[in-house]
Amino acid sequence: MSQSTSDSGIDVASFVEEFNLARIGQYVLVILFIGFFLAPLETGIMTALKTNEAVARTIPLAPPTGEGFTWGNLQFALEQLSGAFFNSLFMAIPATIGSVLFGSMAAYGLTMVRWRGQMLFLILFLIGIFLPYQAVLVPLARFWNNIFPLASMLAPTFETLPVVQDFHSNLVPLMITHIAYGIPICTILFRSYYQSLPSSLVEAAKIDGASISKIYRRIVLPISKPMFGVVFIYQFTQIYNEFLFAFTLITGSDTPEAVVTLILPAVGASTSGIDFGIRMSAAFLAAIPTLIIYVAFAEQFAKGLRTGGG
Amino acid sequence: MADLTLDAVTKVFEDGEDEIVAVDDVSVEIRDGEFLVLVGPSGCGKSTTLRMIAGLETITDGEIRLGDDVLNDVRTQDRDIAMVFQSYALYPHLSARRNMSFGLEESTDLSQTDIDERVTEVASMMGISDLLDRKPGQLSGGQQQRVALGRAIVRDPEVFLMDEPLSNLDAKLRAEMRTELQQLQHQLDVTTVYVTHDQTEAMTMSDRIAVMNDGRLQQVGPPLELYHEPTNLFVAEFIGEPSMNFLSGRREGSSFVTDRIEYPFSETVADAVEDAEDVIVGIRPEDVAIRDEAGDDPAHEFEMTATVVEPMGNENVVHLEFPGETTGTEDLVAITEGMREVGENESVTVHLPEETIHVFDTATGEALHARQLELDPQALRL
Numbered sequence: 015m016s017q018s019t020s021d022s023g024i025d026v027a028s029f030v031e032e033f034n035l036a037r038i039g040q041y042v043l044v045i046l047f048i049g050f051f052l053a054p055l056e057t058g059i060m061t062a063l064k065t066n067e068a069v070a071r072t073i074p075l076a077p078p079t080g081e082g083f084t085w086g087n088l089q090f091a092l093e094q095l096s097g098a099f100f101n102s103l104f105m106a107i108p109a110t111i112g113s114v115l116f117g118s119m120a121a122y123g124l125t126m127v128r129w130r131g132q133m134l135f136l137i138l139f140l141i142g143i144f145l146p147y148q149a150v151l152v153p154l155a156r157f158w159n160n161i162f163p164l165a166s167m168l169a170p171t172f173e174t175l176p177v178v179q180d181f182h183s184n185l186v187p188l189m190i191t192h193i194a195y196g197i198p199i200c201t202i203l204f205r206s207y208y209q210s211l212p213s214s215l216v217e218a219a220k221i222d223g224a225s226i227s228k229i230y231r232r233i234v235l236p237i238s239k240p241m242f243g244v245v246f247i248y249q250f251t252q253i254y255n256e257f258l259f260a261f262t263l264i265t266g267s268d269t270p271e272a273v274v275t276l277i278l279p280a281v282g283a284s285t286s287g288i289d290f291g292i293r294m295s296a297a298f299l300a301a302i303p304t305l306i307i308y309v310a311f312a313e314q315f316a317k318g319l320r321t322g323g324g
Numbered sequence: 325m326a327d328l329t330l331d332a333v334t335k336v337f338e339d340g341e342d343e344i345v346a347v348d349d350v351s352v353e354i355r356d357g358e359f360l361v362l363v364g365p366s367g368c369g370k371s372t373t374l375r376m377i378a379g380l381e382t383i384t385d386g387e388i389r390l391g392d393d394v395l396n397d398v399r400t401q402d403r404d405i406a407m408v409f410q411s412y413a414l415y416p417h418l419s420a421r422r423n424m425s426f427g428l429e430e431s432t433d434l435s436q437t438d439i440d441e442r443v444t445e446v447a448s449m450m451g452i453s454d455l456l457d458r459k460p461g462q463l464s465g466g467q468q469q470r471v472a473l474g475r476a477i478v479r480d481p482e483v484f485l486m487d488e489p490l491s492n493l494d495a496k497l498r499a500e501m502r503t504e505l506q507q508l509q510h511q512l513d514v515t516t517v518y519v520t521h522d523q524t525e526a527m528t529m530s531d532r533i534a535v536m537n538d539g540r541l542q543q544v545g546p547p548l549e550l551y552h553e554p555t556n557l558f559v560a561e562f563i564g565e566p567s568m569n570f571l572s573g574r575r576e577g578s579s580f581v582t583d584r585i586e587y588p589f590s591e592t593v594a595d596a597v598e599d600a601e602d603v604i605v606g607i608r609p610e611d612v613a614i615r616d617e618a619g620d621d622p623a624h625e626f627e628m629t630a631t632v633v634e635p636m637g638n639e640n641v642v643h644l645e646f647p648g649e650t651t652g653t654e655d656l657v658a659i660t661e662g663m664r665e666v667g668e669n670e671s672v673t674v675h676l677p678e679e680t681i682h683v684f685d686t687a688t689g690e691a692l693h694a695r696q697l698e699l700d701p702q703a704l705r706l
Binding site: 212214215217218219220221222223224225228232233236237239 | 378379380400401402403405406407409410411413414415416417426427430431432475479
């Protein structure tokens with residue numbers, strides 16, 4: 015009797031002890047990592063809500079208190095950025111849709127349709143991914159300014175349109191550039207997805223009498239919805255955050271057609287120094303569109319990653 | 325309606341430097357309304373042949389004709405065919421109804437009302453009327469199979485192609501679908517080419533069977549003809565379950581001699597064998613008779629030991645061995661009726677009736693003599 019109780023006591027104790035140590039270790043690690051990743055965000059948001067004086071006096075992580083709290087920074091940053099927001103979205107949304115759609119079409123043509131010389135084209139697409147942006151900046155600028163001045167050609171048309179102004183035509187070359195440079199990576203992403211689809215689907219549609227383009231529109235396009243989510247998020251973030259092409263093709267941060275990434279470095283800077291409150295507000299605001307996209311496409315994104323295999 | 329003709333069809337796949345001949349000089353004529361089963365082990369080229377008929381593979385050499393039209397350069401989309409895939413290949417994002425109407429929308433000018441009418445009609449024929457609004461993911465394997473068949477039937481094509489359509493079903497459902505598919509085909513009277521590796525499906529469903537091996541056509545004929553008059557060793561072994569017994573040995577005079585036995589040939593057989601040296605004698609398990617005591621044909625009776633008995637209820641499968649050194653492999657398999665008891669390790673008298681044996685040339689595999697049939701040859705072409 016006594017033997018059995020002492021036995022079971024030892025068992026439980028040792029079990030609990032081991033269990034706790036592992037658990038505690040895990041939680042400590044998780045909390046450390048959460049802190050590590052969230053601290054900069056916390057600092058940013060807190061600084062955005064502080065007056066200049068409070069920024070100087072308090073530690074960055076601490077929340078603003080009493081006199082130190084202000085909405086002014088956010089208001090000012092929003093005023094500064096509102097035009098740029100429109101410009102960025104006006105350029106990035108069509109550019110994203112364009113590159114994703116063309117990428118998907120190219121991947122379909124390279125994966126599910128058989129024709130001669132396919133491999134050569136695939137290699138060209140692969141090269142496109144590894145082409146360094148810096149190498150094409152000068153030719154690109156010369157092309158859009160001297161050889162094919164699309165912006166100035168479109169300006170009169172843009173003037174007559176509602177909502178947009180004539181200067182918005184300067185965003186069109188940037189949009190097309192992004193579409194062109196986005197196609198290779200989108201193609202490769204879609205390609206791996208299409209390779210994982212059973213080829214009998216396309217064959218069945220062929221036997222049902224559907225043409226190559228009809229098979230894409232009625233079968234492949236609807237099936238690749240989850241992959242569209244993934245590539246759309248990725249591509250939108252890339253284009254929206256891109257700086258180098260924007261900097262080259264748009265004359266500067268003081269022009270009305272400047273995109274968010276061009277204006278951001280200039281917001282809050284003045285001869286008297288940098289206003290960190292304003293700068294953090296602007297950075298926080300600039301990040302919102304990408305956050306919205308992630309939340310909006312979260313379900314598709316998860317599905318796409320699960321089924322994508324790419 | 326027209327006949328489908330394969331004329332010396334060859335398919336060569338190029339794999340870098342190597343050339344792989346998947347289908348070699350296959351000629352077969354499939355008559356209008358006929359149910360032809362292409363059967364063979366995996367990798368024998370049967371699926372490739374089917375895919376060439378569908379236009380999913382190009383034809384390296386030879387010709388495929390539907391009636392008088394050469395199909396070789398006709399696009400898959402323009403061939404009047406329907407195909408059922410092993411994986412069903414239903415469009416996952418479309419409802420069963422839309423899956424079935426897709427082909428009609430793409431290949432005909434029918435109005436939406438007419439299409440709906442035809443889909444509804446075929447659906448009720450297939451017993452899937454109440455499943456039409458479900459997507460493939462919400463259907464069971466058997467239901468998906470029916471939708472896939474319905475999708476083919478609704479097209480009302482010249483030719484049905486079926487690529488192992490039943491192999492993803494469980495055994496019971498497969499047997500049911502086998503009968504149903506056969507009835508459907510009779511009812512619709514559409515020329516059908518059916519690919520399978522399952523010889524039971526081939527035997528039970530077909531009007532004629534075409535056996536393929538290594539890309540070559542081995543024999544084409546009605547099921548019973550293939551069963552009783554195989555033209556070579558491969559067909560003899562492939563058709564029938566359990567498969568035919570083979571004893572390999574030599575012809576000495578007018579007798580067949582192995583290490584264990586001497587088996588005298590009758591005049592008819594000896595004439596057929598002529599002067600072939602190395603021969604293989606084949607006999608179907610159901611023709612191997614097990615007797616308790618010697619009968620009236622002592623020359624063709626042998627003492628053997630039953631090593632394993634597999635009772636199936638209606639019949640027993642008995643594995644038999646010739647006396648002497650045990651080789652570990654049984655020498656003959658016999659099927660006896662279920663009520664006849666044979667004990668394991670029991671010594672029995674085995675009768676190999678001379679009129680039931682097949683003789684093959686060992687070197688070429690060609691049949692030299694097929695079993696004699698009391699049947700009228702016409703009866704084979706049921």
